[in-house]
Amino acid sequence: MPIIKLSAIDSTNTYLKRLCAEMPVEDYTAVITEHQTKGRGQMGGVWNSESSKNLTFSVYKGLLEFQLEHPFYVSMVVSLAVLKALESFAIPKLNIKWPNDILAESKKICGILIENSIKQGQYASTVIGMGLNVNQTQFDNLPKASSLKLISGKDFDLDEIAHRIIEQLQVYFEILKRVDLQVLKTEYENYLFRKNKPSTFKDAEGSVFLGIIKSVSDTGMLQVLLEDDVVKEFDLKTITLLY
Known part of the structure:
Protein backbone atom coordinates (compact mmCIF):
# COMPACT_ATOMS: atom_id res chain seq x y z
CA MET A 1 0.00 0.00 0.00
CA TYR A 191 -23.89 -1.15 14.37
CA LEU A 192 -26.38 1.61 13.52
CA PHE A 193 -26.59 4.16 16.33
CA ARG A 194 -30.02 4.38 18.04
CA LYS A 195 -31.49 1.60 15.88
CA ASN A 196 -34.83 0.37 17.28
CA LYS A 197 -34.73 3.00 20.04
CA PRO A 198 -37.21 5.89 20.35
CA SER A 199 -35.29 8.96 19.18
CA THR A 200 -35.83 12.64 18.53
CA PHE A 201 -35.27 14.14 15.09
CA LYS A 202 -35.37 17.59 13.51
CA ASP A 203 -36.46 18.08 9.92
CA ALA A 204 -35.24 20.63 7.38
CA GLU A 205 -37.90 23.14 8.48
CA GLY A 206 -36.76 22.90 12.10
CA SER A 207 -39.71 20.86 13.36
CA VAL A 208 -38.93 18.26 16.02
CA PHE A 209 -40.54 14.82 15.93
CA LEU A 210 -40.18 11.36 17.45
CA GLY A 211 -39.34 8.19 15.54
CA ILE A 212 -37.50 4.89 15.63
CA ILE A 213 -34.65 4.10 13.22
CA LYS A 214 -35.44 0.76 11.56
CA SER A 215 -32.97 0.40 8.68
CA VAL A 216 -31.33 2.07 5.69
CA SER A 217 -32.26 1.64 2.03
CA ASP A 218 -29.87 0.55 -0.72
CA THR A 219 -29.63 4.19 -1.74
CA GLY A 220 -28.66 5.26 1.78
CA MET A 221 -31.96 6.71 2.91
CA LEU A 222 -32.71 6.44 6.63
CA GLN A 223 -35.92 4.49 7.26
CA VAL A 224 -37.73 5.77 10.35
CA LEU A 225 -40.89 4.41 11.97
CA LEU A 226 -43.09 7.38 12.87
CA GLU A 227 -45.79 7.68 15.51
CA ASP A 228 -48.57 6.80 13.04
CA ASP A 229 -46.92 3.40 12.36
CA VAL A 230 -45.71 4.57 8.95
CA VAL A 231 -42.09 4.02 7.90
CA LYS A 232 -40.78 7.09 6.10
CA GLU A 233 -37.47 7.51 4.26
CA PHE A 234 -35.24 10.55 4.80
CA ASP A 235 -32.07 11.67 3.06
CA LEU A 236 -29.15 13.43 4.68
CA LYS A 237 -30.35 16.95 3.92
CA THR A 238 -33.82 16.50 5.41
CA ILE A 239 -33.27 15.02 8.88
CA THR A 240 -30.99 15.42 11.90
CA LEU A 241 -30.81 12.99 14.80
CA LEU A 242 -30.84 14.83 18.13
CA TYR A 243 -29.02 13.01 20.91
Whole structure:
Protein backbone atom coordinates (compact mmCIF):
# COMPACT_ATOMS: atom_id res chain seq x y z
CA MET A 1 0.00 0.00 0.00
CA PRO A 2 1.77 3.20 -1.16
CA ILE A 3 1.67 5.88 1.55
CA ILE A 4 2.43 9.55 0.92
CA LYS A 5 3.20 11.55 4.08
CA LEU A 6 2.89 15.32 4.17
CA SER A 7 3.60 17.69 7.04
CA ALA A 8 0.74 19.99 6.04
CA ILE A 9 -1.81 20.21 3.22
CA ASP A 10 -5.11 21.99 2.58
CA SER A 11 -7.06 18.74 2.18
CA THR A 12 -5.84 15.17 1.71
CA ASN A 13 -8.88 14.43 -0.47
CA THR A 14 -8.09 17.38 -2.73
CA TYR A 15 -4.42 16.38 -2.94
CA LEU A 16 -5.25 12.78 -3.82
CA LYS A 17 -7.81 13.81 -6.45
CA ARG A 18 -5.22 16.10 -8.04
CA LEU A 19 -2.75 13.22 -8.06
CA CYS A 20 -5.31 10.95 -9.77
CA ALA A 21 -5.81 13.57 -12.47
CA GLU A 22 -2.06 13.67 -13.17
CA MET A 23 -1.07 10.00 -13.14
CA PRO A 24 -2.31 6.42 -12.59
CA VAL A 25 -2.77 5.77 -8.87
CA GLU A 26 -2.53 2.34 -7.29
CA ASP A 27 -5.40 0.97 -5.22
CA TYR A 28 -5.18 1.83 -1.51
CA THR A 29 -2.70 4.63 -2.07
CA ALA A 30 -2.98 6.76 1.06
CA VAL A 31 -2.14 10.39 1.72
CA ILE A 32 -1.52 11.16 5.40
CA THR A 33 -0.87 14.61 6.82
CA GLU A 34 0.13 15.87 10.25
CA HIS A 35 -1.88 19.05 9.72
CA GLN A 36 -4.83 19.68 7.41
CA THR A 37 -5.62 23.36 6.91
CA LYS A 38 -8.94 23.03 5.10
CA GLY A 39 -10.36 19.68 6.17
CA ARG A 40 -13.87 19.10 4.89
CA GLY A 41 -16.76 17.18 6.37
CA GLN A 42 -20.18 16.11 5.13
CA MET A 43 -22.30 18.75 3.37
CA GLY A 44 -19.56 21.38 3.38
CA GLY A 45 -18.77 21.15 7.08
CA VAL A 46 -15.29 21.86 8.40
CA TRP A 47 -13.18 19.21 10.15
CA ASN A 48 -10.86 20.73 12.77
CA SER A 49 -8.01 18.64 14.08
CA GLU A 50 -5.06 19.37 16.38
CA SER A 51 -1.77 19.04 14.50
CA SER A 52 0.12 15.70 14.87
CA LYS A 53 -2.40 14.33 17.39
CA ASN A 54 -4.90 12.75 15.04
CA LEU A 55 -5.12 10.63 11.92
CA THR A 56 -6.07 12.72 8.90
CA PHE A 57 -5.80 10.82 5.66
CA SER A 58 -7.35 9.83 2.35
CA VAL A 59 -7.33 6.54 0.46
CA TYR A 60 -7.87 5.85 -3.25
CA LYS A 61 -9.78 2.86 -4.60
CA GLY A 62 -10.68 2.07 -8.20
CA LEU A 63 -14.27 0.91 -8.74
CA LEU A 64 -14.42 -0.12 -12.41
CA GLU A 65 -14.32 -3.84 -11.54
CA PHE A 66 -17.31 -3.50 -9.21
CA GLN A 67 -20.96 -3.98 -10.13
CA LEU A 68 -21.85 -0.87 -8.19
CA GLU A 69 -25.46 0.15 -8.62
CA HIS A 70 -25.80 2.00 -5.31
CA PRO A 71 -22.76 4.03 -4.16
CA PHE A 72 -23.98 4.00 -0.56
CA TYR A 73 -22.45 0.55 -0.29
CA VAL A 74 -19.04 2.23 -0.52
CA SER A 75 -20.04 4.26 2.54
CA MET A 76 -21.03 1.04 4.33
CA VAL A 77 -17.67 -0.55 3.42
CA VAL A 78 -15.70 2.40 4.77
CA SER A 79 -17.75 2.73 7.97
CA LEU A 80 -17.36 -0.96 8.75
CA ALA A 81 -13.65 -0.97 7.93
CA VAL A 82 -12.95 1.90 10.32
CA LEU A 83 -15.13 0.39 13.03
CA LYS A 84 -13.54 -3.06 12.75
CA ALA A 85 -10.06 -1.57 12.83
CA LEU A 86 -10.93 0.28 16.03
CA GLU A 87 -12.43 -2.85 17.55
CA SER A 88 -9.04 -4.51 17.10
CA PHE A 89 -7.61 -1.82 19.41
CA ALA A 90 -10.29 -2.66 22.02
CA ILE A 91 -12.19 0.62 21.64
CA PRO A 92 -15.56 0.04 23.37
CA LYS A 93 -19.17 0.80 22.47
CA LEU A 94 -18.62 1.57 18.79
CA ASN A 95 -21.50 2.61 16.55
CA ILE A 96 -22.13 4.07 13.12
CA LYS A 97 -24.23 7.22 13.23
CA TRP A 98 -25.98 7.41 9.88
CA PRO A 99 -24.66 7.85 7.32
CA ASN A 100 -21.01 7.29 8.30
CA ASP A 101 -19.88 9.00 11.49
CA ILE A 102 -18.10 6.64 13.87
CA LEU A 103 -19.05 6.99 17.53
CA ALA A 104 -17.57 5.49 20.67
CA GLU A 105 -19.59 5.72 23.89
CA SER A 106 -22.03 7.94 21.94
CA LYS A 107 -19.30 10.52 21.15
CA LYS A 108 -18.02 11.26 17.64
CA ILE A 109 -14.47 10.07 17.07
CA CYS A 110 -14.31 9.83 13.27
CA GLY A 111 -15.76 11.71 10.30
CA ILE A 112 -15.72 10.30 6.78
CA LEU A 113 -15.97 12.10 3.43
CA ILE A 114 -16.37 9.93 0.33
CA GLU A 115 -16.00 11.45 -3.15
CA ASN A 116 -16.81 9.14 -6.06
CA SER A 117 -15.92 9.82 -9.68
CA ILE A 118 -18.03 8.67 -12.62
CA LYS A 119 -16.73 7.93 -16.11
CA GLN A 120 -18.91 6.96 -19.05
CA GLY A 121 -21.91 6.40 -16.83
CA GLN A 122 -20.32 4.12 -14.24
CA TYR A 123 -18.48 4.58 -10.96
CA ALA A 124 -14.79 4.69 -11.78
CA SER A 125 -13.08 5.39 -8.46
CA THR A 126 -13.49 6.79 -5.00
CA VAL A 127 -11.39 8.96 -2.72
CA ILE A 128 -12.12 8.27 0.94
CA GLY A 129 -11.21 10.96 3.44
CA MET A 130 -11.08 10.18 7.16
CA GLY A 131 -10.51 12.32 10.20
CA LEU A 132 -10.01 10.17 13.30
CA ASN A 133 -9.54 11.75 16.73
CA VAL A 134 -6.71 9.75 18.26
CA ASN A 135 -4.46 11.44 20.85
CA GLN A 136 -6.18 14.84 21.12
CA THR A 137 -7.80 15.44 24.52
CA GLN A 138 -9.24 18.96 24.26
CA PHE A 139 -12.35 19.63 22.15
CA ASP A 140 -13.45 23.15 22.96
CA ASN A 141 -17.15 23.80 22.30
CA LEU A 142 -17.57 20.28 20.89
CA PRO A 143 -19.40 18.40 23.65
CA LYS A 144 -20.16 15.43 21.38
CA ALA A 145 -16.54 14.89 20.28
CA SER A 146 -14.09 12.46 21.83
CA SER A 147 -10.90 10.58 20.96
CA LEU A 148 -9.34 7.18 21.33
CA LYS A 149 -7.12 8.49 24.12
CA LEU A 150 -10.01 10.03 26.08
CA ILE A 151 -11.96 6.80 25.83
CA SER A 152 -9.14 4.33 26.50
CA GLY A 153 -6.64 6.39 28.49
CA LYS A 154 -3.88 5.24 26.13
CA ASP A 155 -1.71 6.86 23.47
CA PHE A 156 -1.84 5.33 20.00
CA ASP A 157 0.54 5.07 17.07
CA LEU A 158 -1.07 6.86 14.12
CA ASP A 159 0.71 4.78 11.46
CA GLU A 160 -0.41 1.53 13.08
CA ILE A 161 -4.03 2.66 13.06
CA ALA A 162 -3.80 3.81 9.43
CA HIS A 163 -2.41 0.44 8.34
CA ARG A 164 -5.13 -1.40 10.26
CA ILE A 165 -7.87 0.69 8.61
CA ILE A 166 -6.42 0.11 5.13
CA GLU A 167 -6.24 -3.64 5.81
CA GLN A 168 -9.91 -3.62 6.79
CA LEU A 169 -10.80 -1.56 3.70
CA GLN A 170 -9.28 -4.36 1.61
CA VAL A 171 -11.38 -6.95 3.47
CA TYR A 172 -14.66 -5.07 3.06
CA PHE A 173 -14.09 -3.98 -0.54
CA GLU A 174 -13.56 -7.67 -1.32
CA ILE A 175 -17.00 -8.39 0.15
CA LEU A 176 -18.44 -5.62 -2.03
CA LYS A 177 -16.63 -7.02 -5.08
CA ARG A 178 -18.34 -10.38 -4.47
CA VAL A 179 -21.65 -8.46 -4.40
CA ASP A 180 -22.43 -9.80 -0.93
CA LEU A 181 -24.62 -6.77 -0.36
CA GLN A 182 -26.83 -8.32 2.30
CA VAL A 183 -23.76 -9.20 4.37
CA LEU A 184 -22.64 -5.56 4.31
CA LYS A 185 -26.12 -4.15 4.95
CA THR A 186 -26.84 -6.49 7.86
CA GLU A 187 -23.52 -5.75 9.56
CA TYR A 188 -23.88 -2.00 8.96
CA GLU A 189 -27.36 -1.99 10.47
CA ASN A 190 -26.18 -4.05 13.46
CA TYR A 191 -23.89 -1.15 14.37
CA LEU A 192 -26.38 1.61 13.52
CA PHE A 193 -26.59 4.16 16.33
CA ARG A 194 -30.02 4.38 18.04
CA LYS A 195 -31.49 1.60 15.88
CA ASN A 196 -34.83 0.37 17.28
CA LYS A 197 -34.73 3.00 20.04
CA PRO A 198 -37.21 5.89 20.35
CA SER A 199 -35.29 8.96 19.18
CA THR A 200 -35.83 12.64 18.53
CA PHE A 201 -35.27 14.14 15.09
CA LYS A 202 -35.37 17.59 13.51
CA ASP A 203 -36.46 18.08 9.92
CA ALA A 204 -35.24 20.63 7.38
CA GLU A 205 -37.90 23.14 8.48
CA GLY A 206 -36.76 22.90 12.10
CA SER A 207 -39.71 20.86 13.36
CA VAL A 208 -38.93 18.26 16.02
CA PHE A 209 -40.54 14.82 15.93
CA LEU A 210 -40.18 11.36 17.45
CA GLY A 211 -39.34 8.19 15.54
CA ILE A 212 -37.50 4.89 15.63
CA ILE A 213 -34.65 4.10 13.22
CA LYS A 214 -35.44 0.76 11.56
CA SER A 215 -32.97 0.40 8.68
CA VAL A 216 -31.33 2.07 5.69
CA SER A 217 -32.26 1.64 2.03
CA ASP A 218 -29.87 0.55 -0.72
CA THR A 219 -29.63 4.19 -1.74
CA GLY A 220 -28.66 5.26 1.78
CA MET A 221 -31.96 6.71 2.91
CA LEU A 222 -32.71 6.44 6.63
CA GLN A 223 -35.92 4.49 7.26
CA VAL A 224 -37.73 5.77 10.35
CA LEU A 225 -40.89 4.41 11.97
CA LEU A 226 -43.09 7.38 12.87
CA GLU A 227 -45.79 7.68 15.51
CA ASP A 228 -48.57 6.80 13.04
CA ASP A 229 -46.92 3.40 12.36
CA VAL A 230 -45.71 4.57 8.95
CA VAL A 231 -42.09 4.02 7.90
CA LYS A 232 -40.78 7.09 6.10
CA GLU A 233 -37.47 7.51 4.26
CA PHE A 234 -35.24 10.55 4.80
CA ASP A 235 -32.07 11.67 3.06
CA LEU A 236 -29.15 13.43 4.68
CA LYS A 237 -30.35 16.95 3.92
CA THR A 238 -33.82 16.50 5.41
CA ILE A 239 -33.27 15.02 8.88
CA THR A 240 -30.99 15.42 11.90
CA LEU A 241 -30.81 12.99 14.80
CA LEU A 242 -30.84 14.83 18.13
CA TYR A 243 -29.02 13.01 20.91
